Amino acid sequence: MTAPLTEGLDDRIPGDLATRGTAIGARVAGLGAAVEAARGRVADAVLDDVAAAVDKSTGRLRLSARHTVVAIAGATGSGKSSTYNALTGLELSSVGIRRPTTSWATAVVWGSAGAGELLDWLGIPPRHQTMRDSMLDTRSESEFDGVVLLDLPDHDSTEVAHHLEVDRLVAVADLMVWILDPQKYADAAVHDRYFKPMGTHQDVMLVALNHIDTVPPERRQAMIDDVRRLLAEDGLPQVQVLPISAKEGIGMAELRAEILRRVNDKRSTSLRVEADIAAAAGRLEQAGGTTPAAELPRRRVEEVEDRLADAAGISAVVEGIERTVGERARSAVSWPPLALLRRGEDGPGDDPEVAPLDRAAVDTTIRALADEVSDGVGPAWAPRVRESASARLAATGERLEKGLREIDLGGRLPAWVGLVRLLHWLLLVAAVGGFAWWAVAAVQGTTEDLTEVAGLPLPAVLGIGGLVLGLLLAAVGRMLVRGLARQRADQADERLRGVVHQVLESDVVQPIGVELSSYAAFRRGLETARA
Known part of the structure; x- marks a missing residue:
């Protein structure tokens, strides 16, 4: 079998004084790069034929000038x-x-x-x-x-x-x-x-x-x-x-x-060699493809990510996180008597979970992307593009499901919510204790003996202060809760979509990118060879 053209380039042609630093040498190198990119994609018989043609042509330059x-x-x-x-x-x-x-x-x-x-x-x-x-x-x-x-x-x-x-x-x-x-x-x-x-x-x-x-x-x-x-x-x-x-x-x-x-x-000699190189490039182009090199648009990848996110039900999970965290946090920061009255209205509900992945939608989306990209490369690369994207569909689905299940959805409440709850109970105890103390003193007729603060008996100050501060704390807490729920939802969305992005990049985008880069190198090499 004829030696591959890349071997000829590495071992003979560039080192030959007949082509080194010349336009012909650059064209031979370009054709060699095209052959290198085509290995495994274009039939070896075609590549070996191109190698033989170029070796024969450049061999003439090493002889009598x-x-x-x-x-x-x-x-x-x-x-x-x-x-x-x-x-x-x-x-x-x-x-x-x-x-x-x-x-x-x-x-x-x-x-x-x-x-x-x-x-x-x-x-x-x-x-x-x-x-x-x-x-x-x-x-x-x-x-x-x-x-x-x-x-x-x-x-x-x-x-x-x-x-x-x-x-x-x-x-x-x-x-x-x-x-x-x-x-x-x-x-x-x-x-x-x-x-x-x-x-x-x-x-x-x-x-x-x-x-x-x-x-x-x-x-x-x-x-x-x-x-x-x-x-x-x-x-x-x-x-x-x-x-x-x-x-x-x-x-x-x-x-x-x-x-x-x-x-x-x-x-005549150099024209003959140039013509041979152009003819070899033409045969290689016919076998590999004449379509101009293309890239995978980032916008298209983002569209696929969105569709995979829909197949995983990420939007529903994120909405569930915002609702559940919000309800739990509102209950925790509410004034305890009011929280008791509203307990039956909007309970916190169950922890949100990622739904089973819609495997059929994932497979269809990835195959559609592969088919679309394969239209932008030559016939020798198109099957490789489709195979690179769809050969691991089952493994891709499993990785998505496993990665999404392992994400911490952020359902636990932060420490400051517990602190607000503790303050609520302390203020409630202060309010109930102050009013009870005041009532007992009134029944016993000893209110005149109570210490006054700002013109009010101390028990009244405790009761009214605890009640007002508790209600004020509840109002502030509800405002903080809205931000907390949205933040947790955004964090969950980012983590879940991060899993989708990572799996899509490693299992689909990067393998497709390898083929597109190979085809681009093939086209660049041919353009150099035919310059």
Whole structure:
């Protein structure tokens, strides 16, 4: 199996001087990041194919930078080998019925220095290599210095080995020159197998319409325009089309000049690598998803929290807390005689409890969130998003129920309520005792002997003071009780919703966030690779 692209990035590509610190290196790194994010989500076969394509392309950059690999490809009878011979000035490729059956390509190299490693990488056997500057019977053509010209087998051959050889070399050539025949230029074999998949490689392609001498002059332009139309339908509107006749020499100077222009431009190799990276990114995007990266809105999470809170009956519990605490506190701070009179009216009732969780509502709410979020990611991520949110629904329900049951709802009254109750009884005792003392003294006729305070007998002061202070304390206590009940209700609401928030974050939001972050990294990597 092909090594993962991330291994290639870690062990080879960044450390290679051919790509380090370059735009191509950044694009390769971006593609590597996309592959890293896609692991476990996109099929390994796709990722390994992308890895192989990028390793192959960047491998070319580590080889001879002074050579440009130009591949001549075409169908049987297209005149490909005649064109090859015309370009080299040598009879190196057999034509017509003399066409060999070998599945190997042949290569002519202008400027052999440093070409050996490149030819080995291309897989061209030594017996199929010709060093153009070593031919003593011809002059050295310095203008082609650095060109490695390949003659590929016929791409429409019935031999499978020929197809494989063409596919292999088309995938690595710096410049591809496709030779078409006026009789077969619309053949689906070349358009479907080679042209349509190469929409990203327009800058490293040329098309030569051969045997143009067999076409009446008045029909030639129409035929060239038709070739261009077909190329545009294949997604290759920018590919240059040259009419030639290798047999008669028509257009060969123009073809040779265009090849030389691109060779001298010294960008064919890098353009080829960039095109390969873009094509690999396109395949990866097709498998992973084209949807722009999205985030999980906080507002949507809060809506889900509210629905889960409703499923737990938190609002009813909070209302119960406010009512129960209020009734108990009011009873505790009321003037005892009045509290006795009202005992049957609004008793404190039972302690509020969290009702059983509506599991069906919880499951439906979480699944709906997962489905909604999965629409915002690519098809490779959508199942993972749904699974991350809904795979633990039973455990999520149990955690919610357990966490809500363990919350202290704050039903116990604070110490100051007990102190107010004690003061009430002390004031009641003072009032009853003072009035009783005064009454006894009046019956015994000893009221004149009682100590006076502010013009009133001391027992009267005690009785009236206890009564007034008790009623005043009851009024103040009722005002404090309203705030206490609301405070306890707010605290209970915060604690209960805190449990819902914590469980939702850990069991749903964070797992979804991991997938969304992974998809965002995937999209960023692709954007970098295709920049």
